[in-house]
Amino acid sequence: MAIRESGIEWTHYSGNAWIGCTAVGPGCNLCYADALFAKRLHMVEWGQGKARHKVKGFSAKVRKASQQAARLGVRQRFFVNSASDIFDNEVPEEWREDVWNTLRTTNHLDFILVTKRIGNAVKMLPADWEHGYSNTWLLATMVNQEEVDRDMPKLAAVPAIVRGLSIEPIMGPVDLTEWLHLLDWVIIGGQSKQMGDAEPLVANYEWVRNLIDQCQAAGVAVFFKQWGAGRVAPHGNVIDGVSILEFPLSNVRRCISCGCHDLHACLTDNGTCHWASSNLCSRCMTKSGEAA
Numbered sequence: 001m002a003i004r005e006s007g008i009e010w011t012h013y014s015g016n017a018w019i020g021c022t023a024v025g026p027g028c029n030l031c032y033a034d035a036l037f038a039k040r041l042h043m044v045e046w047g048q049g050k051a052r053h054k055v056k057g058f059s060a061k062v063r064k065a066s067q068q069a070a071r072l073g074v075r076q077r078f079f080v081n082s083a084s085d086i087f088d089n090e091v092p093e094e095w096r097e098d099v100w101n102t103l104r105t106t107n108h109l110d111f112i113l114v115t116k117r118i119g120n121a122v123k124m125l126p127a128d129w130e131h132g133y134s135n136t137w138l139l140a141t142m143v144n145q146e147e148v149d150r151d152m153p154k155l156a157a158v159p160a161i162v163r164g165l166s167i168e169p170i171m172g173p174v175d176l177t178e179w180l181h182l183l184d185w186v187i188i189g190g191q192s193k194q195m196g197d198a199e200p201l202v203a204n205y206e207w208v209r210n211l212i213d214q215c216q217a218a219g220v221a222v223f224f225k226q227w228g229a230g231r232v233a234p235h236g237n238v239i240d241g242v243s244i245l246e247f248p249l250s251n252v253r254r255c256i257s258c259g260c261h262d263l264h265a266c267l268t269d270n271g272t273c274h275w276a277s278s279n280l281c282s283r284c285m286t287k288s289g290e291a292a
């Protein structure tokens, strides 16, 4: 039986290699990590130029979770940096290198990275990232159409075994038509309830319904986490009588040139599959052959 030690519905575990961050957009309003670690616990100061707090026990926590998963005989999900951003440009590169070391040497977990700084990914990923670590899912947060238009090209440019989008809190209608073929997973939600008096955003029914329908029509896994404002599971994530809690396959492979994972696209005339020897789909392989 799977264990879930995190309060975040789509992961079994969460842990921080460091704590502290700077708000970078409307999705950071009411940041729970700022409310908890800065305003309540006074562990760090939040914002630009403020020192981040390195967490000593991160790799030990990962190791323990991996051992637990090995004993269970099932892979478990581990959300990295729930109170910080892996691509924060205000942490030393060595801190990020420690994280990559932990990820690349852990066998029984699938790591989930969620960033609001996807534009930094290409320059901050490790040299051996290549087509993405086989145990690491990469998600970017975008909360409205403006952010999708601005940041989806950046996310699409980064190879990852599972590529996803976190639209939480959803702050407007979002059309993903142009991008769904490059996505494996979409998380949707309202704004979590915070300490203090600030009023969190409840997700708009039409926006959520429409996004779920877009994903399901395209065969993209979609996870509706919460309406928001304290309405969480088991009843705060029901839409039209159903909880939508889908996960991507963790072994998705995609063409490194166009990003598609259309299995039919990699069949040749005689029925063999290009994946056996290449990371290009047949369309891109044909094009590269033409170019050569």
Ligand code: SF4
Pocket: 020, 021, 022, 023, 024, 027, 028, 029, 031, 032, 033, 034, 082, 083, 084, 085, 116
């Ligand atoms: S990026 Fe995440 S952790 Fe950082 S301020 Fe924004 S919501 Fe908080």
